Amino acid sequence: MSSYQHILVGLDLTRESSDILRKAINLAQACGAKLTVAHVIEPLTFAYGGDMPIDLSEVQDQLQIKAEQELLRLIGHIDYPVEQEHVLLGQPATELHYLAKQIEADLIAVGSHGRKGFALLLGSTSNSVLHGASCDVLAIRVERQES
Numbered sequence: 001m002s003s004y005q006h007i008l009v010g011l012d013l014t015r016e017s018s019d020i021l022r023k024a025i026n027l028a029q030a031c032g033a034k035l036t037v038a039h040v041i042e043p044l045t046f047a048y049g050g051d052m053p054i055d056l057s058e059v060q061d062q063l064q065i066k067a068e069q070e071l072l073r074l075i076g077h078i079d080y081p082v083e084q085e086h087v088l089l090g091q092p093a094t095e096l097h098y099l100a101k102q103i104e105a106d107l108i109a110v111g112s113h114g115r116k117g118f119a120l121l122l123g124s125t126s127n128s129v130l131h132g133a134s135c136d137v138l139a140i141r142v143e144r145q146e147s
Helices: 017-031 057-076 092-103 118-122 125-130
Strands: 006-010 034-041 084-089 107-112 136-141
Touching (some): 006 092, 017 034, 017 057, 084 092, 125 136
């Protein structure tokens, strides 16, 4: 088995993102791999089914700006070079699959909250990324931190 050459890290920008990023960096260092980080924002129209009688574009733009700032803050605290950073708009698994192909990533690393029961039946982003990826997927288990 050869080592990974380019790791794509999908972050949801929660408190656990720094832990996920740290573990992905450790793997990238061990492999001498390039590192790309990404966050995917689901369009507000997805959440509301497009049935909102108001224009949500300004709110969507603000979410994009906030996500870009948070992603830059996260990668500003690491001591490993980041090849690229992306804030994308769309369905997370689909966008991560597409980006992985575009940048020729051979591993997608995402956080997994280890949901059980009903939450597991509903699916999760990490599960969606796993089913449909054209490269390896690493689910990094994280425990939700209390506020």
